[in-house]
Amino acid sequence: MYIMFLIGLVSLTLQFAMAFALALLGRAPRWRHAWWFAGVAVTAGLYSTVDAAGALWASNADHIGWSLRANLFNGTLHGAAWLLFTHLGPDAAWREIPRRVRLAAALGVAAVALVAASPWSVVATQDASLIVPGLGDVIPHAEFTALGTAFTLVPLAFLAVSWWQFVARWRAGEHGSGFVLLGFAIFFVTVVEEVLVAAGVIRFLYLADIGYIAVVTPVTVNLLRGFVRDARELDDLQGHLVDEVERRTVERDEARHLVVEQQRLAALGRLAAGVGHEINSPLQYLRLSLDEVAHQPSVQTDPVAREHLAHAVEGVDRVHNIVDALRTYSRPAGSDHVVVNLHDVLRAALRVGASQWRGDVTMHATLDPAPPVRGHEGRLMQAVLNALVNAVHAATAQPTTVARQVWVHTGTTPNGWAEVVVRDSGAGFAPEVLSRIGEPFVTTRANQGGTGLGLFVLRGIVQNHGGVLLCTNSDTGGAEVRLQFPAAELTSSIEPEASVQDDPQHASSQVLARSPLPVRHAIRVLMVEDDAPSLRAYVRGLGAEGCEVQGFTDAESALAWLASHSVDIVVTDLMMPRMSGSEFAERLALAHPELRESLIVLTGGAVSPDAEAFLASDSILVLEKPIGRAALVSRIRERLEATANGVGAA
Numbered sequence: 001m002y003i004m005f006l007i008g009l010v011s012l013t014l015q016f017a018m019a020f021a022l023a024l025l026g027r028a029p030r031w032r033h034a035w036w037f038a039g040v041a042v043t044a045g046l047y048s049t050v051d052a053a054g055a056l057w058a059s060n061a062d063h064i065g066w067s068l069r070a071n072l073f074n075g076t077l078h079g080a081a082w083l084l085f086t087h088l089g090p091d092a093a094w095r096e097i098p099r100r101v102r103l104a105a106a107l108g109v110a111a112v113a114l115v116a117a118s119p120w121s122v123v124a125t126q127d128a129s130l131i132v133p134g135l136g137d138v139i140p141h142a143e144f145t146a147l148g149t150a151f152t153l154v155p156l157a158f159l160a161v162s163w164w165q166f167v168a169r170w171r172a173g174e175h176g177s178g179f180v181l182l183g184f185a186i187f188f189v190t191v192v193e194e195v196l197v198a199a200g201v202i203r204f205l206y207l208a209d210i211g212y213i214a215v216v217t218p219v220t221v222n223l224l225r226g227f228v229r230d231a232r233e234l235d236d237l238q239g240h241l242v243d244e245v246e247r248r249t250v251e252r253d254e255a256r257h258l259v260v261e262q263q264r265l266a267a268l269g270r271l272a273a274g275v276g277h278e279i280n281s282p283l284q285y286l287r288l289s290l291d292e293v294a295h296q297p298s299v300q301t302d303p304v305a306r307e308h309l310a311h312a313v314e315g316v317d318r319v320h321n322i323v324d325a326l327r328t329y330s331r332p333a334g335s336d337h338v339v340v341n342l343h344d345v346l347r348a349a350l351r352v353g354a355s356q357w358r359g360d361v362t363m364h365a366t367l368d369p370a371p372p373v374r375g376h377e378g379r380l381m382q383a384v385l386n387a388l389v390n391a392v393h394a395a396t397a398q399p400t401t402v403a404r405q406v407w408v409h410t411g412t413t414p415n416g417w418a419e420v421v422v423r424d425s426g427a428g429f430a431p432e433v434l435s436r437i438g439e440p441f442v443t444t445r446a447n448q449g450g451t452g453l454g455l456f457v458l459r460g461i462v463q464n465h466g467g468v469l470l471c472t473n474s475d476t477g478g479a480e481v482r483l484q485f486p487a488a489e490l491t492s493s494i495e496p497e498a499s500v501q502d503d504p505q506h507a508s509s510q511v512l513a514r515s516p517l518p519v520r521h522a523i524r525v526l527m528v529e530d531d532a533p534s535l536r537a538y539v540r541g542l543g544a545e546g547c548e549v550q551g552f553t554d555a556e557s558a559l560a561w562l563a564s565h566s567v568d569i570v571v572t573d574l575m576m577p578r579m580s581g582s583e584f585a586e587r588l589a590l591a592h593p594e595l596r597e598s599l600i601v602l603t604g605g606a607v608s609p610d611a612e613a614f615l616a617s618d619s620i621l622v623l624e625k626p627i628g629r630a631a632l633v634s635r636i637r638e639r640l641e642a643t644a645n646g647v648g649a650a
Contacts (some may be wrong), residue, residue, distance in 0.1 A: 005055035005056055011210070012210055014216075015042070015045030016338075018038075018041045018216060018217075019038045019045060019486075021224075022035065022220060022223065023038040024036055025223065025224070032091070032092035033092045035224065036085050036088060037219060039081050039085075039145065040081040040085055040216065044216055046074045046077075047071055047078060047211060049207070050074060051067070051208075051209055053067065054066075054067030054068075059376070068144065072115070073113055075111055075208070076113075076154050076155040079157075080105040081103060082158060082159060083162055084102070085159075085162075085584075086166065086404050087101045108157075111154065112151055112154055112155075115148070116466070122631040129282060129431070141624075144199050148199075149199040156191065156192070160188075163184050163188055165178055166181045166184055173294065176222040176225065179218045179222070180219050180222060183218040184213040184215045185471040186214040186215065187208075187212065188242060189211070190210055190214070191208050191211055193207050194208040204507065246340065270481050272448065274605070275323075276323040276604055280323060280626060281531045281534055281604055282531075282534075283316055283604075283625065283626040284531075284534045284604070284625040284627070285531070285534040285538075286626070287316050287534045287627070287628060288541040288626075288628070290309060290312055290403065290514070291541055291629045292537075292540060292541060292629075293309060294306075316626060320625075323604075337374045337376055337465070338376075338377070339488045340372060340373055340374070340380060340488075342380075342410050342420060343410060346365065346367065346384055346410055349365070350388070353385050354390060356389060356392060357392040357406070360404060361404045361406055365409065366408075366410070367409070367410050368409055368411045369410075370410040370412055370418040370419065371417075372418070372488045373465065373485040373486065373488050373489040374465070374486075376465075380461065383457075383458045384408075384420055386455070386457060387420070387422040387458060389425070390422075390587045391406045391408075391422050391424035392406055392424070394478065395478075395535075398426055403425060404425060405424070405425045406423070406424050407422070408420065408423075416487050417484045417485060417487060418485050418487055423480045424463050424478045425477065426478050426479060427478070428474070428479045429473055452615065455471070455481075458481075465485055466485065467486065468484045469481070470482040470484065493557050498526070504649035521609075522547055522567070523546070523547045523569065523633075523636060523637070523640070524547070524554075524569075525547050525567060525569055525571060526551075526570045527542070527551040527552070528550055528551075528554075528571070528573060528576070528581075528584065528597075529551065529553065529573045530553050530574075530576040531553075531573070534555055535552075535553055536551075538629075539551045540630075541629030541632070542632065545630065546633075547633065554576070554579065555577060555580075555587070558572075558584070559584075559588070560571075562591070562595075568598075568602070569600065569636055569639060569640055570588065570599055571632075572584055572599065573602050574604075574615070575603070575604070582614035585599055585601075585620065598640060602620070602624075602627070603615065603625065604624075604627055621639050625634060
């Protein structure tokens with residue numbers, strides 16, 4: 001009898017130990033299945049406990065029937081636990097189990113409980129015995145009556161349905177299901193053997209405890225393996241998460257640095273625009289005054305005076321070009337951009353700059369395929385030329401014993417952008433300079449007369465085109481500068497040039513646009529300029545060109561004067577105190593809409609977003625200071641003709 005006790009003891013120990021482990025496992029997220037299977041293991045442990053106790057008390061006739069009835073209930077409860085476990089959904093929730101399965105389990109357990117609670121003589125008889133194999137011992141025990149045997153079919157039915165669920169999983173290729181299916185087959189055979197023994201069909205030991213071990217162990221092992229697998233995946237995910245957090249932190253820091261850099265450059269651009277405006281205003285009256293001097297008879301007959309005057313005009317133009325370059329950052333992006341081929345830009349830059357490196361540096365140019373970009377061809381050429389000139393200076397700074405070379409090529413980036421790459425054989429960027437590349441007046445050639453504006457202007461042009469400027473030291477030595485630009489959307493960006501011959505209606509409008517404005521009197525011009533010296537220069541210069549000019553240094557006075565006077569066209573400065581050029585245009589549109597249509601705006605630079613937006617309007621003609629008086633009168637005439645013929649801003 002002790003062999004049955006030992007089997008039961010081993011079985012109940014394993015079952016309760018696995019139930020405890022599974023209950024702990026079931027507390028983890030996504031592992032409620034383990035908690036449910038802990039219930040399966042507990043019912044198996046209860047069954048084995050009764051078997052062990054029954055083996056100890058088998059010699060006492062008063063206790064022969066109780067263990068048989070108790071395990072009829074425990075076996076049914078165990079079968080119901082299997083039935084519910086094998087029908088769980090992904091979330092292992094009670095509501096996911098089909099209602100018919102829940103109802104069948106409840107009814108089966110309730111029916112067997114009633115039978116097990118009935119008088120023992122209804123369920124079992126005492127006139128039976130077991131044979132211990134190998135020892136020949138005969139042990140008295142109870143056997144089921146016909147009613148008790150019939151109710152053993154309930155747990156057998158539960159187990160048969162559960163076994164079929166495992167067969168379906170095995171056919172579906174579920175990992176570990178074959179191992180579980182084998183254990184369940186062993187378990188089912190031992191349960192049938194125990195039912196036959198309890199029914200008196202055969203006389204042998206109860207083997208269901210061994211079957212419990214055979215089926216609960218593989219399922220538990222599968223669950224633990226899955227938990228270990230999930231733990232490893234979680235560890236990998238944690239490692240990936242740490243890497244991702246580090247990467248995103250670096251990206252965030254870089255983005256923050258980029259935002260700060262953009263804000264700083266934007267502030268520099270505003271400052272440059274403000275400085276440009278203040279410089280261009282005196283440049284304007286200086287240019288107009290030079291025009292007046294040039295028309296003096298004594299100057300026209302004096303070659304020396306004309307030469308000096310030409311030098312002065314050249315100086316004004318050079319100052320204007322420097323200011324215009326500094327205003328790159330404040331110039332509205334895309335205001336005058338067209339589709340450009342970078343190959344043409346590079347060829348033009350190489351032609352223009354050839355005199356600066358011919359004989360001193362070997363230039364290697366490669367035109368690899370690159371998509372067209374949208375931009376201003378002249379400014380793009382200036383950007384490429386600046387990069388080439390800087391590379392040439394870096395190469396020529398090397399000793400004559402070192403080959404002085406510059407490599408430039410076009411290409412396409414992995415994300416489909418177009419790029420121009422310039423690399424030199426120089427010493428590369430110094431570490432303390434590399435982080436400040438693109439700032440104004442930061443130069444690597446301070447001892448050679450470098451101003452530090454080349455890369456600053458270059459960066460502004462690139463950013464104005466929506467591009468990126470990358471400055472690094474090449475792995476092969478020397479500095480490397482990459483100008484990258486987004487590819488143009490050809491379907492929406494290219495605007496084909498209309499042919500007058502192909503479009504008769506367009507041809508007629510062009511003829512109308514070119515029709516001369518009937519001249520009935522001198523052009524009457526209202527000039528609004530807050531800088532008094534510039535205003536006096538405008539009045540004198542336009543008067544000398546045959547215009548009748550009325551000038552005001554503030555827009556309010558000009559509007560008050562217009563209430564009782566008439567003019568042909570209004571020319572206004574943009575940046576003015578009290579009322580700006582854009583506000584003046586709004587007031588003019590309400591009081592004199594016909595003058596608003598022909599409005600001309602002079603600007604030395606926009607220093608606010610509102611001013612930039614106003615200059616981007618198609619309904620005004622924008623002229624940059626300084627402008628000569630003849631050119632100004634010419635644009636005034638063109639503007640009047642275009643307005644008279646219904647054509648927009650020239």
